[in-house]
Amino acid sequence: MNRKTGxxxxxxxxxxxxxxxxxxxxxxxxxxxxxxxxxxxFKFTTHWYQELAADTELINSAKxxxxxxxxxxxxxxxxxxxxxxxxxxxxxxxxxxxxxxxMMPMSIPWLIIGLxxxxxxxxxxxxxxxxxxxxxxxxxxxxxxxxxxRARVSSLDKxxxxxxxxxxxxxxxxxxxxxxxxxxxxxxxxxxxxxxxSFDNFPISYFLMPNGIFTLPIEIQSSIKFGFTPEINAISxxxxxxxxxxxxxxxxxMRSNLKAMLGGKD
Amino acid sequence: xxxxxxxxxxxxxxxxxxxxxxSACGNSTGTADGNSSGDSSAQSDSGKTKLYVVxxxxxxxxxxxLMKQFEEENDCEIVNTYMQSEDDxxxxxxxxxxxxxxxxxxxxxxxxxxxxxxxxxxxxxxKLTNFNSLFDRxxxxxxxxxxxxxxxxxxxxxxxxAVAYNTDNVKEAPTTIKCLFDEQYKGKIAFRDDYNDxxxxxxxxxxxxxxxxxxxxxxxxxxxxxxxxxxxxWQTGDEFSKLFASGQIDVGLxxxxxSATMKKDGEPIGFVVPEDGGIGWVDNFAIPKNSKxxxxxxxxxxxxxxxxxxxxxxxxxxPAPSNQEAANAIDPDYAQSAxxxxxxxxxxTFMEYRDDKTKQEWNDLWxxxxxx
Amino acid sequence: MKVNKKSAMTWPAMLMLLCFxxxxxxxxxxxxxxxxxxxxxxxxxYKKFFTNFMYIKLTGSTLLMSLLVTVISLLIAYPLAYIxxxxxxxxxxxxxxxxxxxxxxxxxxxxxxxxxFLQDGGILNRLFMSFGLAENGLGILYTxxxxxxxxxxxxxxYMVVTIYMALERMDDSLxxxxxxxxxxxxxxxxxxxxxxxxxxxxxxxxxxxxPCLGSFVEPRILGGVNGTVIGTVIxxxxxxxxxxxxxxxxxxxLFALVLIFMGAFGALGRRWETE
Numbered sequence: 001m002n003r004k005t006g007x008x009x010x011x012x013x014x015x016x017x018x019x020x021x022x023x024x025x026x027x028x029x030x031x032x033x034x035x036x037x038x039x040x041x042f043k044f045t046t047h048w049y050q051e052l053a054a055d056t057e058l059i060n061s062a063k064x065x066x067x068x069x070x071x072x073x074x075x076x077x078x079x080x081x082x083x084x085x086x087x088x089x090x091x092x093x094x095x096x097x098x099x100x101x102x103m104m105p106m107s108i109p110w111l112i113i114g115l116x117x118x119x120x121x122x123x124x125x126x127x128x129x130x131x132x133x134x135x136x137x138x139x140x141x142x143x144x145x146x147x148x149x150r151a152r153v154s155s156l157d158k159x160x161x162x163x164x165x166x167x168x169x170x171x172x173x174x175x176x177x178x179x180x181x182x183x184x185x186x187x188x189x190x191x192x193x194x195x196x197x198s199f200d201n202f203p204i205s206y207f208l209m210p211n212g213i214f215t216l217p218i219e220i221q222s223s224i225k226f227g228f229t230p231e232i233n234a235i236s237x238x239x240x241x242x243x244x245x246x247x248x249x250x251x252x253x254m255r256s257n258l259k260a261m262l263g264g265k266d
Numbered sequence: 267x268x269x270x271x272x273x274x275x276x277x278x279x280x281x282x283x284x285x286x287x288x289s290a291c292g293n294s295t296g297t298a299d300g301n302s303s304g305d306s307s308a309q310s311d312s313g314k315t316k317l318y319v320v321x322x323x324x325x326x327x328x329x330x331x332l333m334k335q336f337e338e339e340n341d342c343e344i345v346n347t348y349m350q351s352e353d354d355x356x357x358x359x360x361x362x363x364x365x366x367x368x369x370x371x372x373x374x375x376x377x378x379x380x381x382x383x384x385x386x387x388x389x390x391x392x393k394l395t396n397f398n399s400l401f402d403r404x405x406x407x408x409x410x411x412x413x414x415x416x417x418x419x420x421x422x423x424x425x426x427x428a429v430a431y432n433t434d435n436v437k438e439a440p441t442t443i444k445c446l447f448d449e450q451y452k453g454k455i456a457f458r459d460d461y462n463d464x465x466x467x468x469x470x471x472x473x474x475x476x477x478x479x480x481x482x483x484x485x486x487x488x489x490x491x492x493x494x495x496x497x498x499x500w501q502t503g504d505e506f507s508k509l510f511a512s513g514q515i516d517v518g519l520x521x522x523x524x525s526a527t528m529k530k531d532g533e534p535i536g537f538v539v540p541e542d543g544g545i546g547w548v549d550n551f552a553i554p555k556n557s558k559x560x561x562x563x564x565x566x567x568x569x570x571x572x573x574x575x576x577x578x579x580x581x582x583x584x585p586a587p588s589n590q591e592a593a594n595a596i597d598p599d600y601a602q603s604a605x606x607x608x609x610x611x612x613x614x615t616f617m618e619y620r621d622d623k624t625k626q627e628w629n630d631l632w633x634x635x636x637x638x
Numbered sequence: 639m640k641v642n643k644k645s646a647m648t649w650p651a652m653l654m655l656l657c658f659x660x661x662x663x664x665x666x667x668x669x670x671x672x673x674x675x676x677x678x679x680x681x682x683x684y685k686k687f688f689t690n691f692m693y694i695k696l697t698g699s700t701l702l703m704s705l706l707v708t709v710i711s712l713l714i715a716y717p718l719a720y721i722x723x724x725x726x727x728x729x730x731x732x733x734x735x736x737x738x739x740x741x742x743x744x745x746x747x748x749x750x751x752x753x754x755f756l757q758d759g760g761i762l763n764r765l766f767m768s769f770g771l772a773e774n775g776l777g778i779l780y781t782x783x784x785x786x787x788x789x790x791x792x793x794x795x796y797m798v799v800t801i802y803m804a805l806e807r808m809d810d811s812l813x814x815x816x817x818x819x820x821x822x823x824x825x826x827x828x829x830x831x832x833x834x835x836x837x838x839x840x841x842x843x844x845x846x847x848x849p850c851l852g853s854f855v856e857p858r859i860l861g862g863v864n865g866t867v868i869g870t871v872i873x874x875x876x877x878x879x880x881x882x883x884x885x886x887x888x889x890x891x892l893f894a895l896v897l898i899f900m901g902a903f904g905a906l907g908r909r910w911e912t913e
Contacts, residue, residue, distance in 0.1 A: 005725040009717075016718050018738060019791065023751035024740050026761060032755065036531055038754050039509030040764075079651040086647025095871075098648060100897055103844070105659050107896040109852045109872055112889050116662030118361055123665070129361045132658075139658045142651065144796070147841040151800040152807060154837030186803045189734075193796060196741040210347035211318045211366055220744050222323035222348035226524055227504035228747075236743045241741045247735050351877045379880075461878065477677070498780050498862030505817070505859065507748070512759055622674055625879045636866040637696050 024240065024261040031215065031233035038230065052238075055231060061214035062235055065199055068215065071207035072137040074196030077187050079138070080145035080194075084153050106143040113140060121208075128210045136204040141197040145190035152186035287525035315342040317562055320370040326423075326570070326579050336569045341563060352376045359385045364479040365558035369566055372419065373549050374409040375462065378619040380552070381418045387553040387560060388416040394568045396589065404588045409619050410550055419550035420567050423576075423585035426605050426614050427463055428544030430520035432510070433534040443470045443540045445517050447488065453493045456506055456518030461625075461632035462617065463545060464489060467519060470543045470615070477618045482631060489635045499636070510535065525582035526604035537603065539610040546614030549585070555571060580606070670886035676816030683887035693871070693888070698866040701895070704850035707786055709845045711794035712839070715812065719798050719838070720831075723805035724813075734802060749859050752788050753779065756860070782890040788856035793849060797842035804838025805831075833910060840907045846898055847903075852889075868892065 034043035052058065083102070086193055105113060111128040117136050121128070156179070157185075202217035208217065220232055310427070321327045328346045337343060347367075349355045356376050359367070360383065364367040370379055380386050391397045397405070404421035412418050429440050435454075446455055446467065458464060466476035468485040479485055497514055500506040503524045509515055511533055525537035551570060552562045569575060576592035579585075586594050593606065601607045620628070673680040687693045718737075722730040740748070755761045758775025766772035778784050808831070816826040830841075854869035861867075868888065875885030 009721045009725060010718055013721065013733065016714055019714075020795065022755055023748045023791070024743065026751040026755050027743065027747055030751070035511065037508050037528075037533070038750075039508075039511035039513075040761075042761075044586070047746070080652065082647040083651035086645050086649075089642035089645040090648065094645075094810050098652060100900075101652070101655055101660065103782075103848070103900065104655070104663070104846075104893070106848050107852065107893050108663065108889055109869065111873065111876055112666055112886060113659065113662065115357070116666045117658055122361055122363065122547045135658045138742050139654055142654070144845065146651075147796075148800050148803055148826075151804040151838035151841040152803055154804075163770040169754060172913070178830055182807065185806070189799050189803060192738065193799065196738065200741065200745055206350070211347045212316070217744055217746075218348070219323075220746055221350070224502040224504040224746065225322050225350075226324045226527075227502075232744070233745055236747050239742050240739060243739060246740070251731060251735065259875065354877050355879045356880055357876075463872075493863055496863050499865075501858060504750075505753075508753070508756070512754075512757060514758060622880060626674065626881055626884075629874060629879050629881070633866065633871055634692055636863075637692050 027233050028237045028240070031230050031231060031237045036229055037227070048234045051229070052231045052234045056232065057214065058216075058219055058235060061219045062216045062239065064213060065217065066216040068134065068137060068205075069136055069195045069199035072141050072198035073191045075134075075142050076145040076194035077191030080142060080190055081183070081187055084146060085150040085209050088153070088158060091104050102143060102146055105140045109203075110140055110201065111203035111207070114203040114205075115202075118207045128208055130210065130213075132209045133205055136208050137198040137201060140201065140204060141194035144193040144197050145187075148193060149183060149186045150188035152183050156182055297309075313498050315340070315344050315346045315559065317559055318345050318347065318366060318368045318557075319564060319566075320347050320349055320355060320367050320373070324370075326584065329579070332575060332578060336566060339461040340562060340565060342450075344566075356380060359383075359554055362554065362556070364556040366556075367554045368557040368559045368563045369551055369553060371422070371549050372552055373547050373617070374407070375547075375615045375617050375619055377409040377419055377552070379622075385555055386418045386420055387555050387557065388412070388414075389420060389564065389567070390552065391417055391420070393564055394420065394571070396565075396568055396571045396573070397446075399573060399589050399590060399591045400571065401590045401593070404548070407481065407548060407550070409548075419552035420571060421429070421548045421550050421588040422570055423580070423588060424546060424548045425522040426539050426544045426546050426610065427458070427519060427521055428537065428539040428605065429517055429533055430510070430515075430525045430537050431512070431517045431535045432515060434513075435516045436536075437534055439538045440517060441540055442542050443467060443544065444542070445540070446519060447471055447516075451516045453497055454514065454516035455492075455496045456498060456500050456509060456515045456520075457492065457496050458519045459501040459636070461629045462620075463519060464632050464635070465628050466545050466615070466617070468492075470545075473542075476543075476545065476615045486631050486635060489632075490638060493638070494636060507533075520560060522605040523583065523585040526600075529603060530583050537605055539605050539613045541613065543613050543615055544605075544610075546611075546616040548588075548616060593638060666882075666886045667890060668886075669882055670803055670890055672883050674756070674881070674883050675730060684891070685868065686884060687888055687891055696866065696871060697867050697892075697895070699796045700869070702886065703782070703786065703789075703845050703867065706845045707793065707850050708843055709787045710786070711797050712842065714790070715794050715797035715842060716835075716839070719805055722798075723802050723808075724810070725841050730802075730806075732849035734799070737798050746859075748792070749856055752784070752791070752860060754785070756784055782861065782863060784862055785862040785865060786859045788860045789850055789853060792847040792853075792856060796845040800841040800845060801835060801838040802903060804835045804841075808834050836910060837909050840903065843903055847899065851892060851896065855906055898902055 029040050029042065032044055032046065034045040035046065045112070087098060092097060107202060114177055117132060118128070119133055126132070161174050161178055165171070165180050169177070200217055202221045203216055205215045206221070209215070220228055223232065318328045327330060327622060333344050349358060352373055352375055352421055353383060355370060355372055356379060359370065359380055400421065404424075407421050410417050410419040412422065423509035429443060431440055445451065446457060465479065465485055468488045469476040469479040472481070472484055472488060474480050474485070498505070498509065500509065500518075503521065506515075506518060506520060507528055508523065509520070510528070519535065522537055523533050528535045551567045553560055553567075557563055571589055573591045573595070576589040576593050580587045580592060580609065581596050586604065587596075593601070596606065598607070602610075644681055670683055671679050671681065722733055726733065740902040756776070757763070758777065758779065762778075763772065763776050766776065811835070812830055813826060816830045821829070852869045852872070854867065854873045857865040857867045858870050860867070872885050872888050875881035875888070
């Protein structure tokens with residue numbers, strides 16, 4: 001099979017990446033622009049990075065967001081894997097019902113979900129806490145993990161697992177040897193999308209966060225009443241930089257590990 | 267070999283999960299004193315009392331310099347939570363638990379609803395040392411008074427929503443609010459996406475009473491006609507300021523305080539309350555019923571209406587002070603540019619409380635204009 | 639009836655959803671049947687939605703907009719995912735990561751960047767002018783086109799991920815077999831490749847279409863005067879006035895619509911798969 005990318009293929013990749021990165025490049029550039037109101041022409045300054053360095057509230061909020069998103073991403077990855085593997089054994093009708101329920105957090109506006117959870121915990125006499133914030137984040141990020149996994153698992157052959165079981169392999173061995181290698185990339189990608197959904201979520205955090213704790217989206221959303229400064233652009237630029245470095249490192253490690261793991265054939 | 271690398275990945279993932287969940291919990295307990303246990307106690311780990319304030323971001327109480335003196339004198343820490351809109355504050359008040367909010371900043375459009383809903387604590391104004399320096403009109407602000415004649419909130423700052431214009435492109439300050447409906451500025455107008463501001467402004471232009479408009483149909487017609495003249499409807503100060511700074515706005519509906527800030531930053535912006543009027547608003551501090559720090563909250567309000575704090579806040583691109591002494595101390599030129607002067611004040615129609623039905627009716631009208 | 643024990647694996651997720659989505663939303667569902675004025679049970683919120691043509695019209699135009707964004711996303715995402723999965727070797731993970739990286743920035747900040755980029759006198763305008771392509775403002779910002787640009791940008795990378803996940807697993811030998819049997823490239827695609835990637839396409843359509851329907855940030859900021867969609871109406875009901883009852887009612891109508899559309903997409907997808 002032809003494995004070469006043609007001219008149009010390359011052009012497509014370049015164009016799509018261009019489209020994708022236009023606003024990102026703009027926001028990075030604006031973090032070095034002098035004007036508080038992002039006005040042009042461009043005048044270089046590092047002023048906003050200096051401001052940012054002194055702004056502990058903003059930096060802490062970014063840290064909070066990252067922690068919350070990590071937790072959410074990992075929990076979603078695990079829950080979604082279990083769900084997607086289990087739902088294949090459900091009766092048709094239950095499967096349909098379950099799948100509609102799973103879609104709910106995606107189709108009801110998050111601000112309504114956030115507010116409903118708040119009303120519920122009030123009703124039960126609890127106060128706002130990080131536990132409920134995390135739970136809220138997990139339910140709204142879960143559909144993303146699920147959808148990515150579903151794209152993968154639908155093509156997974158159930159009979160292969162059954163065969164492995166009938167040959168006397170324990171469920172754990174079957175999962176490890178047959179299922180996991182097939183769905184690992186989708187688990188990772190799904191968990192990653194859930195991470196990003198949580199990282200950028202405003203409404204759930206806003207309604208459920210205990211007083212005085214902020215996440216980055218809360219900071220930004222609250223700032224737009226009177227206008228956010230390029231400090232926000234600066235912190236976004238830094239986050240992109242860090243995530244690029246982290247992903248490269250993780251990618252290199254995973255590559256050797258995954259290769260070792262997936263490489264051998266039974 | 268295969269086995270070990272699989273375990274490595276699995277153990278690694280687990281370790282990361284545990285680490286992050288622990289640090290997330292540690293983080294939450296560190297910043298929000300002992301989170302999940304029933305109600306949050308007022309004493310924090312460090313022994314400092316925390317005063318929970320709900321306010322706009324960048325609106326005085328999160329200014330560290332401004333808060334320093336109070337925090338030192340009372341050995342306490344101001345913890346801010348930000349609100350998104352007035353009605354959102356009402357939601358917050360109705361859903362907040364005991365001790366979660368000590369001071370909040372409702373404006374006059376929701377205050378009566380909060381008082382009627384039994385959400386606020388009456389304020390003993392005799393305990394406020396600075397109360398007597400307030401402008402007379404604010405001492406008896408009618409929305410702050412309950413049916414029982416007690417005061418439930420103290421006016422802190424006020425300001426106006428009126429005409430901002432680009433001094434480079436518009437040489438003469440507009441004299442009428444009708445400039446926002448003028449073909450002359452077609453494509454260069456920034457109107458506000460807010461049912462309250464939109465309807466009140468249209469009522470002013472039509473010569474109706476902005477708080478009790480007599481002919482909503484005429485207002486709708488005017489707003490529909492005005493729609494095509496706009497560059498955009500802006501909703502947040504951020505949108506307006508960035509659009510204005512890129513030179514795309516000649517005239518727009520804007521807040522006095524933010525215009526003053528932008529002017530300080532060197533933007534060619536002028537602000538005027540035209541002769542036929544503008545919209546005024548008053549922000550008030552109130553203490554929720556279920557606050558656990560009412561004494562300190564009262565002290566805080568007293569601090570916020572003191573001459574010094576009011577002067578520092580207002581003369582620095584903030585809203586106008588309710589304290590008369592502070593107002594007198596402000597440079598008259600600056601006061602005029604920020605429309606804090608007496609002449610501007612007298613031309614304003616202050617926003618009043620509206621019941622849910624009127625709000626819904628106005629919002630429906632505005633949605634219809636936007637959706638057409 | 640025999641229940642397979644393995645289906646118990648769905649329980650942890652379902653338990654979470656029960657506690658933190660279904661039960662809380664029941665409270666909201668009840669709210670949507672409450673009268674604004676009297677607080678009694680009533681159908682008036684739903685009646686208001688279905689009797690005022692404006693809301694129907696807004697829902698309709700939002701649906702169309704979401705469909706448009708979904709189709710454009712599919713047109714961008716499918717070829718990209720295909721090239722990544724089938725043509726690139728080492729680079730494919732790099733490009734996958736590159737498509738996701740922009741999501742590390744905040745949605746609002748990204749939308750504001752579009753605003754700066756698209757506005758008259760903005761970066762795109764200056765670029766066009768320097769090439770002599772435009773003399774005045776472009777007039778893109780504050781139109782529905784700007785909203786579609788922003789929304790597509792916000793959602794299509796998710797679709798790239800789902801389609802890529804489906805395609806990457808596909809066995810190349812299937813394609814080779816089809817080609818060696820003399821099938822044309824198009825037939826191979828239509829009868830072999832596309833049906834196999836269908837689960838990815840279905841997931842991708844869902845992941846773009848559904849959030850698009852309730853979006854309000856991009857429409858409001860990039861659409862300006864033309865930016866009113868059903869999502870902004872819901873947001874206003876909750877944030878601009880104390881109108882939970884009506885806001886919740888619209889949200890549940892929207893959810894019903896999502897279920898109907900997902901059912902339709904599903905049926906369409908299955909037909910293609912089995913053909």
